Amino acid sequence: MNTARDLSIVTVEVETDRPLEQGDLSLALAGAELIDLVEAGAVVLDGDRIAPGAQPATGDRLLDEAAGSLVRTQPYESVEDWLWRRGRGLAAVYLAELEKEGLVTQARGRLLPVRTGRKALAASPERQRAEGRRASEEPVLAALTAALGIRDEPADGSFDLTDDSVVTVLTTVGDAVTELEAVRQRRTVEQAAFDNIWRGV
Template identity: 45%
Template sequence: MKSQERPSGERRGGTPMTTPRDLALLALDTGRDAVPAAGELSLALAAAEALDLLAAGAAFLDDTYRLVPAPGPDAADPLLGGAAAALVRERPYEPVGEWLWRRGRDLSSRYADAFASDGLLSRERRRLPLLRPGRTRLADSPELRAARRRRAEREPVLAALARALALPARLPEEAPPFAEDEAAVLAALDDAVAELRAERDRRTRRLEEAAADNRRRGY
């Protein structure tokens, strides 16, 4: 299965250019009232990593949509290199949907730490989720401007990832269809985000029902 080629390489200052980094920057760039929840963002970042690994030839999807590692070039970005190292390397390998949940655990915080180390993000000293309102400040940088340009150019994969998070993004009007492996990763992301939101709704309802029971009992 082949993936469409996407931008790769380094930006000014030696910062690696990757889809997950661009997605995280755009998520932070929305303003405190529109940022996605850390859980959804973590899943989307895991999907973006998978898509970049596929595009680089560091992995491929088999006929059952399991991520299979391949001898691709070493990633210049340490986070993407960590994603490659995290691939399951024994049969039957790992379904792409399971990869999103496993790799996505606390992934948004790892990108926040990387941004803080690179001087792209200011955070409070105590550890906080990436997108807690009022706790982060995104610096104007060549990396942010490049991510904005990529969004403005309606790069299809980045736009699809952004739309899964309800971020402002528009797909090209006459974009070619996604390659089969890209479509599989994006579909798995949609399913994972829907599952996460459904579970959050169930928890909210349980809390509301418990509070209502307590009120009826006079507590």
């Protein structure tokens, strides 16, 4: 199961109240990769530390690239450090991969066949699989999309997850996205204050 690819696919055409931040998506994709690597046996979580597992390869190019970038010396890398390091620019990497495979194209206007600059999903088995996971509210994908604000969290805040490693990753993704939003808000306030100084307000 490739959660990172599925997450990338379901976010291409998503419409939300606010634009989906690429930094948030990159963090979530790094978390999705880590969950996939845990499930493939390529890594093992020891608390919040990522240790190399017995199965080094997954057969997926981007996941194998992720596995190849693991810190392989103790005390190993924390999940939080992995998200920030591996997540840098990861949304663009996945989108480029989907475009290369023909799974994502340029959207065209309804009346005129002019490219709109937006992206559109092509009909494909991969799209069906990803949208099927989203429609069925598969817990891991549901938790990741909730962290991105694409869907609401359950009323009880639970996604029926029992794997401690998966819960650790998802919790850390949520914390990282919240931290990134706080940084953005702080920069906005600082920029507004700076602009006010120059305007003499």
